[in-house]
Amino acid sequence: MSALSLTIVLPAYNEGDNVDVTVGRVLGVCAAEEVGLDLVLVDDGSTDDTLARCQRLAAAAPDRVRVLSHPKNLGLSAALRTGYEAARGVHVTWLPADGQVDADQLPVLLGPLRTGRADVVISTIPARPDRLARLVVSRAFRLVLRAGIGFGDRLEGTYVFPKALYDRMAIVSTRGAGSIAFEIAAKAKHLGARMASVEVACKPRRAGTSKVGQKLLRNTLESLVEVWRIRRSMRSMHGPMRMNE
Numbered sequence: 001m002s003a004l005s006l007t008i009v010l011p012a013y014n015e016g017d018n019v020d021v022t023v024g025r026v027l028g029v030c031a032a033e034e035v036g037l038d039l040v041l042v043d044d045g046s047t048d049d050t051l052a053r054c055q056r057l058a059a060a061a062p063d064r065v066r067v068l069s070h071p072k073n074l075g076l077s078a079a080l081r082t083g084y085e086a087a088r089g090v091h092v093t094w095l096p097a098d099g100q101v102d103a104d105q106l107p108v109l110l111g112p113l114r115t116g117r118a119d120v121v122i123s124t125i126p127a128r129p130d131r132l133a134r135l136v137v138s139r140a141f142r143l144v145l146r147a148g149i150g151f152g153d154r155l156e157g158t159y160v161f162p163k164a165l166y167d168r169m170a171i172v173s174t175r176g177a178g179s180i181a182f183e184i185a186a187k188a189k190h191l192g193a194r195m196a197s198v199e200v201a202c203k204p205r206r207a208g209t210s211k212v213g214q215k216l217l218r219n220t221l222e223s224l225v226e227v228w229r230i231r232r233s234m235r236s237m238h239g240p241m242r243m244n245e
Contacts (some may be wrong), residue, residue: 001215002034003034003035003036004033004034004035004088004090004091004113004114005012005031005036005038005089005091006035006036006037006038006089006090006091006092006093006110006160007037007038007039007083007084007088007089007091007092007093007163008026008030008039008040008077008088008093008094008095009025009040009079009080009083009084009087009092009093009094009186010022010023010039010040010041010042010083010093010094010095010096010097011040011042011044011048011080011083011094011097012042012043012044012046012050012054012079012094013039013044013045013046013073013098014046014047014048014050015046015050015097015098016048016049016050016053017055017099017206017207018098018099018205019041019050019097020053020057020084020204020206021051021099021203021206022095022096022097022098022099022136022206023039023041023057023065025099025102025103026039026095026103027039027061027064028098028108029066029103029104029107029197030102030106031105032109033106033107033148035106035108035110037064037089037133038064038066038087038089038091039061039064039065039067039087040067040068040083040086040087041054041057041058041066041067041068041228042068042070042077042079042080042082042083042157043067043069043070044068044069044070044073044075044078044079045072045073045074046070047072048049049069050097050215051069052070053173054067055067060090060155063110063237064087064150065137065183066086066208068082068083070082072127073103074174074175075174075175075222076178076180077173077174077175077178077179077180077226078174078175080180081171081180082164084166084171084180084222086221087163087165087166087210089163089172090124090162090163090164091110091160091161091162091163092157092160092161092162092163092164092166093106093109093159093160093161094111094159095157095158098205098206098207099203099205099206100202100203100204100205101158101201101202101203102201105123105157105200106156108123108198108199108200109121109123109158109159109198109200110159110160111198112133112138112159112196113160113176117147117193117194117196118193118196119161119162119194119195120160120161120162120167120184120188120193120194120196121160121161121187121193121195121196121197121198122154122155122157122159122181122185122187122195122196122197122198123155123156123157123158123159123197123198123199123200123202124155124157124197124198124199124200125156125157125199125200125202126199146171149205152195155178155181155182156200157185157202159181159185161188161193165191165193166184168182168184168191169187169188169237170233170236170237171183171190172226172229172230172232172233173183173230174226175222175224175225175226178245179222179223179226179230181225182230183226183230186230186234187234187237190234190237192238196198
């Protein structure tokens with residue numbers, strides 16, 4: 001098995017009851033999979049003890065775990081963007097702090113990279129416990145994306161991409177819950193990256209409640225604005241390039 005340099009971004013908003021277990025799972029799986037891990041915990045303005053827990057976890061493994069924080073809640077795309085821009089690994093991915101996509105799915109996600117089949121890997125979730133609310137958001141946003149920027153592939157789970165490719169993009173997503181994922185995938189495809197899709201499993205949350213269903217209308221409206229911004233930014237992008245440029 002070839003070693004892989006990987007940043008995993010773990011965004012967390014009021015996930016104090018979940019973050020310790022999730023980080024422990026990530027550390028264990030990455031050690032078993034021989035992943036050179038850079039784990040970035042992003043506290044997105046939590047009002048519980050999430051930040052304090054993240055800081056303790058980083059202090060216990062300072063060579064593998066870092067903490068970044070927002071003074072107030074900015075949303076998933078903003079938290080991911082903060083983590084992605086601070087990434088030190090050759091490749092970058094993310095996992096939810098609630099444990100719904102467990103670290104045991106990393107081998108599935110990383111498989112196409114290790115075999116040289118793809119530069120970017122996206123994922124779909126065939127069945128999930130809270131599927132209805134997320135399904136509404138995902139399908140509606142894909143329709144808007146297909147009309148707005150010509151990209152409407154299913155992307156329901158996490159994804160992995162080269163940091164060098166990300167650095168070539170002018171990312172504009174800041175608010176919509178899933179907009180940064182579609183922006184990265186659309187721009188990677190536009191730049192000529194080889195794409196692969198895999199299925200990942202989804203588990204019930206370990207504790208707490210999902211934030212997506214609580215903000216369904218707001219997320220939908222914010223995503224509509226994000227599509228317009230992504231479309232404008234893609235107009236100024238150059239055409240396909242070789243991944244080793």
